[in-house]
Amino acid sequence: MRRILLVFAAALAALALPLSAQASLGGDVASVHADQAHLQGTLRSTATSAYTVQELKAATGVVVREYVSPEGKVFAVSWQGPKAPDLQQLLGSYFQTFTQAVHSQKTSRLRRTPLVINQPGFVFAMGGHMRWIVGRAYDPTLVPGNVQMEEIR
Numbered sequence: 099m100r101r102i103l104l105v106f107a108a109a110l111a112a113l114a115l116p117l118s119a120q121a122s123l124g125g126d127v128a129s130v131h132a133d134q135a136h137l138q139g140t141l142r143s144t145a146t147s148a149y150t151v152q153e154l155k156a157a158t159g160v161v162v163r164e165y166v167s168p169e170g171k172v173f174a175v176s177w178q179g180p181k182a183p184d185l186q187q188l189l190g191s192y193f194q195t196f197t198q199a200v201h202s203q204k205t206s207r208l209r210r211t212p213l214v215i216n217q218p219g220f221v222f223a224m225g226g227h228m229r230w231i232v233g234r235a236y237d238p239t240l241v242p243g244n245v246q247m248e249e250i251r
Contacts, residue, residue: 174236
């Protein structure tokens with residue numbers, strides 16, 4: 099029961115946050131720098147043949163990874179840490195889809211399972227336990243063809 103409450107509390111806390119100026123998921127590489135400023139964290143880039151990972155580490159212990167395609171679009175984001183990051187900042191224009199899906203699942207989520215949303219154009223998963231939350235979100239239409247979703251962690 100605590101896990102369910104924690105996941106929903108994190109989701110609801112994200113709903114209460116103020117609007118952000120730029121989007122991340124679906125945004126361009128410039129949105130990574132807006133996220134860095136918002137998180138007040140350090141940035142490290144790692145390039146692979148299929149994408150670049152922009153890893154942001156905040157002083158709060160939250161680590162956010164933004165996956166950028168060769169075209170410069172953020173096609174996926176993932177996070178881990180003692181609390182959920184500002185999901186409105188990370189999800190950008192997908193945040194409304196997220197909030198609608200969370201509201202529609204409220205009555206049907208009675209088990210101790212992660213919050214999972216699987217819709218055309220938006221996939222989201224978040225779970226964890228007290229003081230440790232992990233999650234990821236991506237747009238399947240933006241994922242480069244040679245990327246396996248297991249790489250997004």
